[in-house]
Amino acid sequence: MTVQASSLTDQSGFTIALAGQPNTGKTTVFNQLTGARQHVGNWPGKTVEQKTGSFTHEGTTYRVVDLPGTYSLTANSLEEMISRDFIIDETPDVVVVLVDAAQLERTMYLLAEVLPLPSPVIVALNMMDIAEQEGRSINVATLQEKIGVPIVPMVAAYKEGITTLIETIQDCIKYKELDSSPILPLVGETERNLLAQIKDLIPADTTLSTDWVALKLLEGDSDVLQQIQASLPAERWRALEKILNQHEDGFLAVADARYNWIQQVTRGAVSKSAESAAEVRRGKFDRIATHPIWGIPLAILIMIAAFATAMIIVMPVFPLLSGGGLNVLINATRTALEGAPPWFVSMLADGLIPGVGMGAAFLLFLFAMFLVIGFVEDIGYLARAAFVGDRFMSRLGLHGKSFLPMLTSLGCNVAGVLGSRVVDTWQQRMMTMVMAPIVPCLAVWGVVGFFATIFFGTSAPLVTVALLITLSIWLMFTGLLFKRFIIKDEPVGLLMELPPYHKPNWKTIWRFTWGHTKAFIVRGMTLVAGASMVIWALSYLPHGDIETSILGTLGRFIEPVGAVIGLDWRLMVALLASMASKEASLATLGVLYGLSSGVGTNSLTGLIFGAEAIEHTVIATAIHTSVSPASALAFVFAAFFSVPCLGTIGAIYSESKSWKWTLGATTYYTFAALFAGFLAYQVGSLFL
Amino acid sequence: MTTLNSLETGQIAVIHSLTGDKRFISRATAMGFTPDTPVTMMQNAGGGPILVYLRDTQVAMARKEAAKVQVERSAK
Ligand SMILES: Nc1nc2c(ncn2[C@@H]2O[C@H](COP(=O)(O)OP(=O)(O)O)[C@@H](O)[C@H]2O)c(=O)[nH]1
Ligand SMILES: [Mg+2]
Numbered sequence: 158m159t160v161q162a163s164s165l166t167d168q169s170g171f172t173i174a175l176a177g178q179p180n181t182g183k184t185t186v187f188n189q190l191t192g193a194r195q196h197v198g199n200w201p202g203k204t205v206e207q208k209t210g211s212f213t214h215e216g217t218t219y220r221v222v223d224l225p226g227t228y229s230l231t232a233n234s235l236e237e238m239i240s241r242d243f244i245i246d247e248t249p250d251v252v253v254v255l256v257d258a259a260q261l262e263r264t265m266y267l268l269a270e271v272l273p274l275p276s277p278v279i280v281a282l283n284m285m286d287i288a289e290q291e292g293r294s295i296n297v298a299t300l301q302e303k304i305g306v307p308i309v310p311m312v313a314a315y316k317e318g319i320t321t322l323i324e325t326i327q328d329c330i331k332y333k334e335l336d337s338s339p340i341l342p343l344v345g346e347t348e349r350n351l352l353a354q355i356k357d358l359i360p361a362d363t364t365l366s367t368d369w370v371a372l373k374l375l376e377g378d379s380d381v382l383q384q385i386q387a388s389l390p391a392e393r394w395r396a397l398e399k400i401l402n403q404h405e406d407g408f409l410a411v412a413d414a415r416y417n418w419i420q421q422v423t424r425g426a427v428s429k430s431a432e433s434a435a436e437v438r439r440g441k442f443d444r445i446a447t448h449p450i451w452g453i454p455l456a457i458l459i460m461i462a463a464f465a466t467a468m469i470i471v472m473p474v475f476p477l478l479s480g481g482g483l484n485v486l487i488n489a490t491r492t493a494l495e496g497a498p499p500w501f502v503s504m505l506a507d508g509l510i511p512g513v514g515m516g517a518a519f520l521l522f523l524f525a526m527f528l529v530i531g532f533v534e535d536i537g538y539l540a541r542a543a544f545v546g547d548r549f550m551s552r553l554g555l556h557g558k559s560f561l562p563m564l565t566s567l568g569c570n571v572a573g574v575l576g577s578r579v580v581d582t583w584q585q586r587m588m589t590m591v592m593a594p595i596v597p598c599l600a601v602w603g604v605v606g607f608f609a610t611i612f613f614g615t616s617a618p619l620v621t622v623a624l625l626i627t628l629s630i631w632l633m634f635t636g637l638l639f640k641r642f643i644i645k646d647e648p649v650g651l652l653m654e655l656p657p658y659h660k661p662n663w664k665t666i667w668r669f670t671w672g673h674t675k676a677f678i679v680r681g682m683t684l685v686a687g688a689s690m691v692i693w694a695l696s697y698l699p700h701g702d703i704e705t706s707i708l709g710t711l712g713r714f715i716e717p718v719g720a721v722i723g724l725d726w727r728l729m730v731a732l733l734a735s736m737a738s739k740e741a742s743l744a745t746l747g748v749l750y751g752l753s754s755g756v757g758t759n760s761l762t763g764l765i766f767g768a769e770a771i772e773h774t775v776i777a778t779a780i781h782t783s784v785s786p787a788s789a790l791a792f793v794f795a796a797f798f799s800v801p802c803l804g805t806i807g808a809i810y811s812e813s814k815s816w817k818w819t820l821g822a823t824t825y826y827t828f829a830a831l832f833a834g835f836l837a838y839q840v841g842s843l844f845l
Numbered sequence: 846m847t848t849l850n851s852l853e854t855g856q857i858a859v860i861h862s863l864t865g866d867k868r869f870i871s872r873a874t875a876m877g878f879t880p881d882t883p884v885t886m887m888q889n890a891g892g893g894p895i896l897v898y899l900r901d902t903q904v905a906m907a908r909k910e911a912a913k914v915q916v917e918r919s920a921k
Contacts, residue, residue: 229875233868260901263877377867408867412874439887439903449891544905548893551907557894650907651894652872657903 170211170218171330172247176240176271177255178264179226179581180537180656182283185313186255187223188668190323197672199814200239205583214323222249226581230270232380234582244274251329252276253322258288258295258310259657261427262419269415272306273369279325280308286315287657293429300426314662348410351375351400358397360388375407440658446538447655452545459533459542460564467525467572483514503697504690512689512803516682519571519804524674526565526572531669533561534579537658547651554636554644556580557651559589566593570801573598574808575673584644590812591822592635594805595829597628597797600739605797607743611781612789620790624797627833631798680814681807688803692737704749708733722831723791723838728784732792732830736800746780787841795834800826847918850895850911852886858916859883860899865913876904878914 173190177183188195191210200207208223224243225236232238244252254271257264272278280301288295301308307325311318355371373381374397386394401407445451487506494502533539539561546560555563558580566573573593580586597605605624609617695708712719712726719729727749735742784792800806800823810819852858860882863870877900878884887903888896894905906914 229871231871231875233871263900263902266875266877376871408870409863409874409879412871413879416879447888447896449888449893540905544894544896547905547907548891557905649868649872650910651905652876652907652910653905654876655896655903655905 170220171250173219173221173326174224174244174247174249174252174276175221175255176224176244176252176267177226177281178228178257178267180654181226181255181257181264182311182313183223183226183255185662185665186253186281186283186311186319186322187221188665189313189316189319191221195672197676203235203239203583204587204813204815204818205235205239212323214327217327219326227267229267231376232378235584236582238380241274244271244276249276251279251326253279253281253326255281255283257284258282259284259291259293261288261293261295261423262416265419265423266415268304269418272304273366273372275366277329278306279322279329280304280306281313281318281322282308282310283313283318285310285317286312293427296426300422303422303426314659348375348407348414351404351407354400355397358389358393358400359385372411374401375404376411377401377405377408443541443655443658446541447544449545452541456542456545456560457564459538460561460568463526463529463533463565464568466529467522470525471522483511486510486514499701500697503701504693507697508690508693509686512693513682513686516685516804516807520674520678520682522569523572523575523677524670526569527575527670527673528666530561530565530576530579531666532661534669535659535666536661537656539579540653540655543651543653544655551651553592553632554640555589555592556582556585557653559585559592562589562593563596566596566598568599570594570596570598571804571808574805575677575812578673578812584639587643587813587818588636588639590809590818591639591825592632594801594809594822594826595628595632595635595798597624598739598801601797601801604735604739604742605793608789608793608796612784612786612793620793624794627794627836628797631829631833677808677811679811681804681811684807684810684819685803688737688806692733721838722795722834723785723788723841724795724834725784725788728788728792732795732799732834735796736802736827738802738804739796742796786845787838790841790845791834791838794837795830797830798826798833799830846915848912849884849886849897849906849914849916850889850908852889852916852918854886854889856886856918857883858886858918861915861917863914865910869910869913873906873910873914877902883919884916 175183175187175190187208187210190212192212194212195208195210198207198209199205205225209220210223211218211220213219222243224240227234227237227240230237230241232241243249252271252274254268255264256268268278268280282295282297282300285295295310297308297310307329309318309322309325311322313319352368352371352375355374356367359367359370359374361367370381370385374385385397389397404410446455448455487510490506490510491502494505533542539558542561543557543559545557546564547557550557550559550563553559559577561579562573562576565576570593573596574590577586577589577593580589606617606621609620613620695711696706698707700706708730709726712729715729716726719725724732727746730749731742731745734745780789806819806823809822810816813819846861847858849858849860860878860880862880863873863878882899884897884899886895887898892908894907895911896903896905898904
């Protein structure tokens with residue numbers, strides 16, 4: 158088994174793993190245990206988020222590892238493998254398994270899987286308040302006796318039971334015998350004989366219990382099968398295989414046995430009122446939120462409200478950062494550095510400051526977006542939007558949960574990419590992350606619309622339709638590419654729990670918001686700053702103006718390539734500028750066509766971020782006379798499909814924490830842009 | 846005997862068996878879909894996924910997948 162926890166257990170002290178099905182309150186408990194002492198990274202070598210933290214109780218420090226929330230521990234998904242391998246390989250000192258008291262049967266399934274693993278287990282019986290409201294009473298003492306491990310009843314949202322949980326963890330580690338008697342999930346008589354046969358054939362592994370391995374083999378767990386096959390002599394393996402082949406329904410038998418065990422231990426400990434909770438849970442709002450027709454406008458309305466809220470928060474501050482305030486800072490820098498080497502002044506004033514300033518303005522907007530996404534997720538609405546959006550998303554090979562991020566992306570790609578966080582499995586998450594920026598954001602429409610109107614006047618709507626058709630094809634093609642090369646498993650249809658609505662927990666929302674904003678500052682902004690500097694250097698060196706710069710030279714050098722796409726070197730450079738920010742392509746063209754000297758600015762970043770005021774109509778007439786319609790069409794298409802902006806790339810890096818994915822996606826968009834330009838030029842040359 | 850996707854809103858049934866590949870069965874089982882479990886159809890309309898209630902949980906399931914779940918309608 159492959160996943161290692163990043164040097165977690167190498168250090169002295171104790172390790173606590175938090176496990177639980179989704180929506181059982183794992184995040185809430187993790188936050189309350191660890192407070193601000195958290196670290197968010199990736200599981201080594203994976204693009205799955207790993208949250209670790211620590212707390213100190215009576216002088217002892219405990220490290221807490223938040224395992225991915227999964228419904229089971231079969232080798233169905235990367236998340237499940239990670240949880241399982243962590244418990245098996247790192248044998249944490251205690252595994253706390255969260256269980257939802259209001260949905261006891263189902264959420265205990267994971268517990269039934271964790272119990273046979275080598276680590277001691279504590280059950281955190283959460284959501285006691287909801288269970289009570291719904292008229293379920295649970296006799297904790299009886300349940301504890303029947304399961305055989307400590308049970309801590311909790312209302313995590315109100316911090317009830319946290320202290321007891323901590324004390325129980327401490328006791329569990331101090332007095333090892335406390336937890337030594339879990340009553341393992343029972344299997345029926347026939348299965349028991351079968352398991353005994355299997356056990357005879359498998360090697361007595363040192364770390365894994367043969368019980369567990371035999372159970373997994375009977376379940377047909379591909380990962381365990383492979384390992385056992387590798388470790389057994391061929392003859393013995395064949396004997397084992399024969400037994401397993403005769404019992405292909407082993408999986409259902411084992412699952413059934415787990416639920417039987419659950420029923421057995423809960424019988425007598427849990428009493429349910431006769432009233433059906435189904436109707437109680439499905440209130441009026443839920444009927445609209447999940448309505449096949451009304452659910453869609455509701456989701457769109459909520460996203461628009463999110464943007465509006467974000468804009469309202471940002472509006473008063475935005476002008477200070479972009480344009481006005483930034484220019485003051487830039488001018489102040491110039492004055493302060495009077496006499497310094499001009500390249501140095503330009504590097505700061507045209508490169509770093511405008512780049513980072515723009516990013517900072519962005520940050521506020523993102524902060525507000527995170528706040529809304531965090532809120533929508535916390536109260537439980539997200540799954541409803543996923544439910545109604547699944548029809549459209551599944552056509553692209555995406556999961557229903559990608560619906561909100563993709564909708565968000567229509568407003569702002571950066572927010573869309575960062576929003577992909579809410580998708581549960583890493584495959585679907587990466588797919589959403591890569592596809593969100595293909596969706597045109599408001600800024601893209603602004604610039605592309607401007608160009609289309611200049612060049613094609615009344616035919617502009619036709620161009621728009623062509624763009625939209627190409628977009629749908631491109632999205633579907635990307636989905637297919639993912640299916641073919643990245644997602645190895647069969648595509649699976651929607652199977653998703655709609656959790657009950659909860660009152661917003663502001664602490665959780667705040668942590669979500671701030672955690673992600675911080676991640677974007679650290680990773681995203683660093684990338685934006687770095688890229689600004691590179692673009693500055695390319696467009697400034699060696700002589701300090703863009704025409705003779707490396708970029709200009711490069712643009713002319715690859716003009717033959719550009720010719721195929723119909724773009725001269727100026728348009729190529731403008732295309733590059735559009736990758737930094739869509740609005741920049743206008744300013745860049747202005748300078749390159751000699752319309753503006755770029756007052757005080759002679760590098761690309763200055764143009765991109767400096768918010769140069771150039772009359773749009775002046776650009777319009779100038780470009781109109783010197784660019785052919787086919788070239789214009791090529792430019793519109795290329796700009797539409799190119800990298801949306803530096804911020805988006807920063808966001809991909811911030812979310813994936815992977816250079817490979819960041820660079821891969823960037824290359825992919827660039828290729829798409831050139832290819833779209835090429836197609837548009839060829840088609841345009843025929844007709845225009 | 847019928848399949849889950851053919852239940853009408855409000856109808857109650859008991860799961861009889863699951864067909865399909867192991868991945869689907871194992872995902873569905875972990876969500877509570879096992880033989881003999883009662884399930885209530887909460888919403889079956891439009892072309893999108895269906896919404897059912899079982900083991901105290903609301904679960905959305907793609908139509909195609911729901912066709913792999915055999916159920917026995919129970920008289921109301
Ligand atoms: N009523 C109630 N709500 C809770 C309790 N614990 C957590 N929640 C809420 O349940 C929702 C899901 O919790 P979260 O910690 O995100 O679950 P996770 O998916 O397991 O990480 C959030 O809205 C929490 O505020 C509890 O004991 N009682
Ligand atoms: Mg969570």
